[in-house]
Amino acid sequence: MQLLPLLSPKTPNSSSRLINFILISSSLCVIYLFLSLVLLHTSNMVSLTSPRAVSSEPTSIDHVVFGIASNGNSWPKRKEYVKLWWTPNRMRGCVFLDNMPPNAAPDNDSDSSCLPPIRVSENTTRFRYTYRGGLRSAIRVARVVSETVALNHSDVRWFVFGDDDTVFFAENLVKTLSKYDHELWHYIGTNSEIVVQNMFFSFDMAFGGAGFAISYPLAKVLAKVFDSCLERYPHLYGSDGRVHACIAELGIGLTHEPGFHQMDVRGNIFGLLAAHPNTPLISLHHLDHTDPIFPNMTTTNALNHLLQASKLDPHRLLQQTVCYDRWFSWTVSVSWGYAVQVFATNVFLPDMIRTEQTFGPWKRGHALAESFRFDTRARHPDPCRRPVVFYFDGASWGGDGVGVVESRYRRMTVENCSFDASTSPRKLEEVRVVSRKLELGVKQLQAPRRQCCDLLPSTAGKVMEIAIRECGEEELIYMHP
Numbered sequence: 089m090q091l092l093p094l095l096s097p098k099t100p101n102s103s104s105r106l107i108n109f110i111l112i113s114s115s116l117c118v119i120y121l122f123l124s125l126v127l128l129h130t131s132n133m134v135s136l137t138s139p140r141a142v143s144s145e146p147t148s149i150d151h152v153v154f155g156i157a158s159n160g161n162s163w164p165k166r167k168e169y170v171k172l173w174w175t176p177n178r179m180r181g182c183v184f185l186d187n188m189p190p191n192a193a194p195d196n197d198s199d200s201s202c203l204p205p206i207r208v209s210e211n212t213t214r215f216r217y218t219y220r221g222g223l224r225s226a227i228r229v230a231r232v233v234s235e236t237v238a239l240n241h242s243d244v245r246w247f248v249f250g251d252d253d254t255v256f257f258a259e260n261l262v263k264t265l266s267k268y269d270h271e272l273w274h275y276i277g278t279n280s281e282i283v284v285q286n287m288f289f290s291f292d293m294a295f296g297g298a299g300f301a302i303s304y305p306l307a308k309v310l311a312k313v314f315d316s317c318l319e320r321y322p323h324l325y326g327s328d329g330r331v332h333a334c335i336a337e338l339g340i341g342l343t344h345e346p347g348f349h350q351m352d353v354r355g356n357i358f359g360l361l362a363a364h365p366n367t368p369l370i371s372l373h374h375l376d377h378t379d380p381i382f383p384n385m386t387t388t389n390a391l392n393h394l395l396q397a398s399k400l401d402p403h404r405l406l407q408q409t410v411c412y413d414r415w416f417s418w419t420v421s422v423s424w425g426y427a428v429q430v431f432a433t434n435v436f437l438p439d440m441i442r443t444e445q446t447f448g449p450w451k452r453g454h455a456l457a458e459s460f461r462f463d464t465r466a467r468h469p470d471p472c473r474r475p476v477v478f479y480f481d482g483a484s485w486g487g488d489g490v491g492v493v494e495s496r497y498r499r500m501t502v503e504n505c506s507f508d509a510s511t512s513p514r515k516l517e518e519v520r521v522v523s524r525k526l527e528l529g530v531k532q533l534q535a536p537r538r539q540c541c542d543l544l545p546s547t548a549g550k551v552m553e554i555a556i557r558e559c560g561e562e563e564l565i566y567m568h569p
């Protein structure tokens with residue numbers, strides 16, 4: 089490239105330079121011809137050795153088969169969770185029960201058209217179960233893996249397993265799986281939020297309630313050896329421990345994806361949702377043990393509300409962006425599709441992306457009961473010193489431009505804070521956020537980048553407007569305290 093200025097036609101027209109020009113350009117031609125022959129040859133070789141890499145279509149929900157573990161007692165209630173995310177005709181797989189509930193006869197259940205088909209699990213009484221105080225249904229639930237493989241579905245890339253109280257965000261599940269080669273052996277999921285749970289079971293076990301995925305070739309091999317493997321682990325507690333043990337025997341460890349959520353916590357999970365890891369939300373779990381995620385709603389209505397946001401921009405759901413107001417010295421944290429928090433003070437970014445501990449431990453009593461596997465920060469005991477929270481209200485496509493989404497957030501809780509100054513964000517009534525639909529490619533998933541935001545000038549009134557953009561275009565505005 090650096091040769092070019094010398095060869096520019098503006099250079100004085102001396103004959104020696106002309107000869108140089110001809111010599112150099114003809115040798116460049118020879119090099120070019122040589123290189124293109126070599127490249128042509130090697131690219132032929134590449135396409136000969138891996139023809140499928142070129143022709144392979146992107147992974148979609150059509151390539152996934154689900155196995156959902158439930159039982160006759162819990163299914164009539166828990167099916168409400170499955171109804172939230174299951175798309176009939178589009179999704180494949182089954183719910184496995186220990187016995188058919190009396191009113192679930194396929195042609196009598198008005199729900200059956202919007203739920204996965206039910207199968208009764210095979211008899212597992214021949215397996216030993218010796219964990220004292222545990223439930224031997226763990227064996228039946230573990231075998232959901234091999235019984236799902238035995239459904240013999242065609243064109244499967246991934247088997248995905250979950251409980252009847254696991255809520256999947258299907259688009260994000262598929263998007264996340266698409267970054268892995270489904271022709272290799274993969275076991276993908278997450279462990280518990282609670283350090284002691286992981287110490288007891290394993291840091292490298294996919295906790296079953298969070299949901300986990302097994303690639304087709306691994307699932308086929310696993311299914312073949314599963315029953316004989318189960319005989320070796322009668323002493324384990326749960327189903328997920330058995331799956332983990334049998335996959336470990338095949339030489340495969342867990343690939344951690346923090347978008348799956350076991351949710352081994354109780355109470356208010358606001359802090360976990362508001363500071364979600366910088367990766368698409370794949371699942372939520374244990375929603376019977378936690379408060380509804382939006383105030384003034386039932387658990388399922390609240391989940392459905394979150395899924396409405398997900399319909400417009402699934403990849404952005406819960407993705408956190410933080411911006412600063414230079415006049416009032418406010419800090420604003422957007423958890424897209426869920427909540428916007430406005431702090432009356434300047435909070436540094438590294439503190440904003442820690443998880444506010446709004447929730448309680450799964451079990452009390454252990455010294456490490458409240459040790460989590462991520463960064464936390466305490467919640468202020470005085471509600472008037474906490475940020476003002478605006479909850480997701482609705483979203484729509486923006487008027488100007490393709491792929492622009494406008495989401496709205498409003499107050500749903502009222503605190504009686506008498507000492508508020510005139511610059512308090514409590515005067516605000518609504519927050520509007522403008523963003524571009526997030527379309528994550530495989531490369532962005534491999535190198536995730538948090539986005540940034542700006543407060544738009546209209547902020548003075550009762551409505552705050554925020555625009556989300558790529559970071560790095562402008563510097564963050566910090567007001568040092």
Ligand SMILES: *[C@@H]1O[C@H](CO)[C@@H](O)[C@H](O)[C@H]1NC(C)=O
Binds near residue numbers: 191193196
């Ligand atoms: C259908 O289910 C209802 C309860 O949901 C029950 O009362 C009724 O007897 C069932 N009918 C048949 C034909 O099983």
Ligand SMILES: *[C@@H]1O[C@H](CO)[C@@H](O)[C@H](O)[C@H]1NC(C)=O
Binds near residue numbers: 212213
């Ligand atoms: C399961 O198998 C055992 C024998 O292995 C048998 O005694 C039992 O009746 C079977 N249970 C069912 C529900 O078929």
Ligand SMILES: *[C@@H]1O[C@H](CO)[C@@H](O)[C@H](O)[C@H]1NC(C)=O
Binds near residue numbers: 239
């Ligand atoms: C799946 O295929 C296997 C072996 O070909 C067969 O034994 C089994 O019955 C099939 N299962 C179903 C549900 O068709």
Ligand SMILES: *[C@@H]1O[C@H](CO)[C@@H](O)[C@H](O)[C@H]1NC(C)=O
Binds near residue numbers: 384499500501
């Ligand atoms: C929440 O529900 C209560 C009772 O149903 C109602 O009085 C209140 O106005 C609701 N609050 C909001 C913010 O919708």
Ligand SMILES: *[C@@H]1O[C@H](CO)[C@@H](O)[C@H](O)[C@H]1NC(C)=O
Binds near residue numbers: 504
């Ligand atoms: C707010 O607090 C003041 C003083 O503590 C009290 O008089 C007032 O009734 C409270 N208002 C509400 C809505 O609770």
